[in-house]
Amino acid sequence: MKNIFKIGLVGALLATLFSGCEPQEFDSGDIRESYPPSEEEMTATVTQGEDAYHFNMISNAEVSGIHLIKWDLGNGNVGEGKEIVAYYPLPGTYDVTLTITTNNGAFTEKVVAQVVQEETDYSIxxxxxxxxxxxxxxxxxxxxxxxxxxxxxxxxxxxxxxxxxxxxxxxxxxxxxxxxxxxxxxxxxxxxxxxxxxxxxxxxxxxxxxxxxxxxxxxxxxxxxxxxxxxxxxxxxxxxxxxxxxxxxxxxxxxxxxxxxxxxxxxxxxxxxxxxxxxxxxxxxxxxxxxxxxxxxKGYVKPSVAAELLVTDLSASEANTYEVSLDQVNIPAGQAINGVTFNFGDGDPVVADNYTDVVSHTYMRAGTYQITVVVDSSVGEFTLSETVTVATNHPDYVPFLLDEMVMYNDFSEVSLASVNGEDCGVSVVANPERIYPNRSASVAMYTKTNSQWGNANMKLPAGYRFDLRSISTFKIMVYGKAGDVVLLKLENTDWGGNAWMSGVELNYTIKEDNTWEVAEYNFAGTANNGSAGDVFTNDVTDPDAAVSHDFYDIIRIMLNPGNGDGTHEFYFDELSGPHVEGIKSAQIR
CATH class of the missing domain: 2.40.128 (Lipocalin)
Structure with missing residues (x-):
C-alpha cells in the first residue's frame, strides 16, 4: 500500500466522495469579519483515515469570523466545514482545493494538497x-x-x-x-x-x-x-x-x-x-x-396486480342484499395484495381480512348506490367500482319523517351535507355583519366571475331524497346587493348531464343592500321543468306526483342566473328545509 500526500500541487481528476461538518458561522464581533485568510495561512493537514481509502482533512487556517469553509476534492465535488473525510476507492491523483469566504463575500482560494491513491477498493x-x-x-x-x-x-x-x-x-x-x-x-x-x-x-x-x-x-x-x-x-x-x-x-x-x-x-x-x-x-x-x-x-414495465369486481344480487332470497368479491385475480410472482376495502355507498367501509373474502351487504333504503372496492397491492392501490339500483325500501325499514323543517348547514356547527361550488367559489368566512337576524360567527360566501350558471350546491348522500309532500318550503339567509336575484333549484343527479331538465326552481330578489334577510322558497303549486318528460307535473308537492318524494337529491343556489358578465357575490347562511326522511340528525362539526 502506498498513499502519498503532497501540499500545494495540482493533479488529475477522478471520482471521489466525501462527508463533512457544518459550515463555520460568522462571529459578528470579530475584527476579521471582512478579511479572509491570506494564501500563506491557507494550509491543510491530510492524514490516513480508518483504512487505505479514507482520508482525514483539516483546514489549518484561522476560522474566527469565517463565514464558510469549502473543499473541492478533485472532481467537482465539494465538502463544507473545518474537518472532512474523503473517500478515494480507485487509483489516481486528486487535487484538494480550499476556499474560505467571509461574511461579506471576500474569499481566498488555494490548492492546499494533493492525494495520490495507489490502492483499489475492490469491494465496490x-x-x-x-x-x-x-x-x-x-x-x-x-x-x-x-x-x-x-x-x-x-x-x-x-x-x-x-x-x-x-x-x-x-x-x-x-x-x-x-x-x-x-x-x-x-x-x-x-x-x-x-x-x-x-x-x-x-x-x-x-x-x-x-x-x-x-x-x-x-x-x-x-x-x-x-x-x-x-x-x-x-x-x-x-x-x-x-x-x-x-x-x-x-x-x-x-x-x-x-x-x-x-x-x-x-x-x-x-x-x-x-x-x-x-x-x-x-x-x-x-x-x-x-x-x-x-x-x-428505462424500459422497465412494472408488474401489475389485476382483478375484477364480482357483484351478486341476492335480492330474490334476501331482500336488498348483495355479495361482493374480487374475481379474476392476477398476482404476479413476488407481488401481493395487502388489503381490500369495500365501500357500499351508504355507510362505513368494510375492511376484508383476506382478498378472497366475500362480503355481504343489505341496503335498507331504495336508491342508486356506487359500490367501490380499493385494493392495496405491493405495486400500489387500484380501485374497482360498480353501480347498483335498489328498487324498494327493505321490508324492515321504518320511515322516519318529522313534520317540521330542519337545518341543513349553518356553516358554524351543523352540517347535514357539505355545500360545494360548481363554476363558482364557495368558502366559509367570518360574518360580515353580526347583527340581528344573523349573529352567526361564520357564513358562506359565494363568488362567480364570468360564469352564467355557477352554483353553490348541497347534495344528499346516496339513497336519500327531499320529501315535499308535507313541507315544501326551503329557506336561507342572504346578505348582498339590493336587486340581485338568488335562485334556489332542486334537481335529480341520477339524470347525469340532463339533471337540469329534471329541476324545479324559484327566485328571490334581495331587498336591501348589505342587510341580512330571509329568502323563502315555497314550492307548493309550482310546476317543474317542462323538459322533465314523464315526470312533469304542475305541482311538485302533489303526493301523487313522481317528483314529490324519492326524486330530488340536490339543492343548487345561483346568484343572478344567466348573467355571465363580471363578478357577482353575496353571503348566505342557515340553509334549511324539509326533514330528509332517513337522516335523523345533522352532523355536528
Whole structure:
C-alpha cells in the first residue's frame, strides 16, 4: 500500500466522495469579519483515515469570523466545514482545493494538497448498491434510469428531516403537461463512474436554481422552470455515512436525476435501491426542504396486480342484499395484495381480512348506490367500482319523517351535507355583519366571475331524497346587493348531464343592500321543468306526483342566473328545509 500526500500541487481528476461538518458561522464581533485568510495561512493537514481509502482533512487556517469553509476534492465535488473525510476507492491523483469566504463575500482560494491513491477498493465492484445502480462490471454500457412517472410520489416535497412527501406527493403523470421532464434519463457507468444526463436540450428545475450557470432562457411552467441546458458528462459515487447510504453527483455542469431540486453538494440519500426501483431524498440548498424522487430503469414495465369486481344480487332470497368479491385475480410472482376495502355507498367501509373474502351487504333504503372496492397491492392501490339500483325500501325499514323543517348547514356547527361550488367559489368566512337576524360567527360566501350558471350546491348522500309532500318550503339567509336575484333549484343527479331538465326552481330578489334577510322558497303549486318528460307535473308537492318524494337529491343556489358578465357575490347562511326522511340528525362539526 502506498498513499502519498503532497501540499500545494495540482493533479488529475477522478471520482471521489466525501462527508463533512457544518459550515463555520460568522462571529459578528470579530475584527476579521471582512478579511479572509491570506494564501500563506491557507494550509491543510491530510492524514490516513480508518483504512487505505479514507482520508482525514483539516483546514489549518484561522476560522474566527469565517463565514464558510469549502473543499473541492478533485472532481467537482465539494465538502463544507473545518474537518472532512474523503473517500478515494480507485487509483489516481486528486487535487484538494480550499476556499474560505467571509461574511461579506471576500474569499481566498488555494490548492492546499494533493492525494495520490495507489490502492483499489475492490469491494465496490461486488457491492449490491453499485451493481443495482450501474449494472456493475457485466454492463459496461451502464444502466439508465427515468422518473417513475406512473407512480404516486415519484416527485414529492416536505419539511426538512421528513420523507419528502408530506407537503406534496405528485400523482401519476402530474407533470406530463410540462412536456420536458418524463423523457429525461440518467445513465450510470461503473467504468470511470461516469454519469450522463440526457435531456433533449431542455431540463425542468426548481425556480431557485433556474439562473444557475449552464441554464438559459428559463420560463415558468406549472410552478417550476423549464430551461435550455446541454449537460456535460459528470461523475457519481455511492458511499455509506453514519449508517445511511448516499449517491453523490457532480460534474462541470449541473448533474441531477432528471429533476433539479438544488440538492446540497449534489448529495442524495438512498432511501431504497433495488434492481428495478430507486428512491432518493435530497435537501435543497436554498430553502432546506426535503425532496423525494423515485426512478425506475428505462424500459422497465412494472408488474401489475389485476382483478375484477364480482357483484351478486341476492335480492330474490334476501331482500336488498348483495355479495361482493374480487374475481379474476392476477398476482404476479413476488407481488401481493395487502388489503381490500369495500365501500357500499351508504355507510362505513368494510375492511376484508383476506382478498378472497366475500362480503355481504343489505341496503335498507331504495336508491342508486356506487359500490367501490380499493385494493392495496405491493405495486400500489387500484380501485374497482360498480353501480347498483335498489328498487324498494327493505321490508324492515321504518320511515322516519318529522313534520317540521330542519337545518341543513349553518356553516358554524351543523352540517347535514357539505355545500360545494360548481363554476363558482364557495368558502366559509367570518360574518360580515353580526347583527340581528344573523349573529352567526361564520357564513358562506359565494363568488362567480364570468360564469352564467355557477352554483353553490348541497347534495344528499346516496339513497336519500327531499320529501315535499308535507313541507315544501326551503329557506336561507342572504346578505348582498339590493336587486340581485338568488335562485334556489332542486334537481335529480341520477339524470347525469340532463339533471337540469329534471329541476324545479324559484327566485328571490334581495331587498336591501348589505342587510341580512330571509329568502323563502315555497314550492307548493309550482310546476317543474317542462323538459322533465314523464315526470312533469304542475305541482311538485302533489303526493301523487313522481317528483314529490324519492326524486330530488340536490339543492343548487345561483346568484343572478344567466348573467355571465363580471363578478357577482353575496353571503348566505342557515340553509334549511324539509326533514330528509332517513337522516335523523345533522352532523355536528
Amino acid at each position: 465492484f461486488t457491492s449490491e448498491k453499485f451493481i443495482f445502480l450501474s449494472g456493475g462490471v457485466d454492463d459496461l454500457d451502464g444502466k439508465t434510469w427515468v422518473l417513475d412517472s406512473l407512480s404516486q410520489g415519484h416527485i414529492g416535497v416536505g419539511p426538512a428531516g421528513s420523507s419528502g412527501l408530506e407537503w406534496w406527493s405528485a400523482a401519476p403523470l402530474a407533470k406530463q403537461a410540462v412536456g420536458v421532464l418524463y423523457d429525461d434519463e440518467i445513465n450510470f457507468k461503473i467504468d470511470g463512474f461516469v454519469a450522463t444526463l440526457t435531456n433533449n436540450g431542455k431540463s425542468y428545475v426548481k425556480s431557485f436554481v433556474a439562473d444557475s450557470p449552464g441554464y438559459s432562457n428559463g420560463y415558468e411552467d406549472d410552478s417550476d422552470y423549464v430551461v435550455d441546458y446541454t449537460p456535460s458528462p459528470g461523475s457519481w459515487f455511492v458511499e455509506e455515512k453514519n449508517g445511511k447510504w448516499y449517491l453523490t453527483l457532480s460534474g462541470p455542469t449541473p448533474m441531477f436525476p432528471c429533476f433539479d431540486v438544488g440538492a446540497v453538494n449534489g448529495s442524495y440519500e438512498i432511501v431504497k435501491l433495488e434492481e428495478n426501483l430507486m428512491e432518493l431524498l435530497a435537501t435543497d440548498r436554498v430553502e432546506g426542504n426535503a425532496w423525494h424522487l423515485q426512478l425506475i430503469p
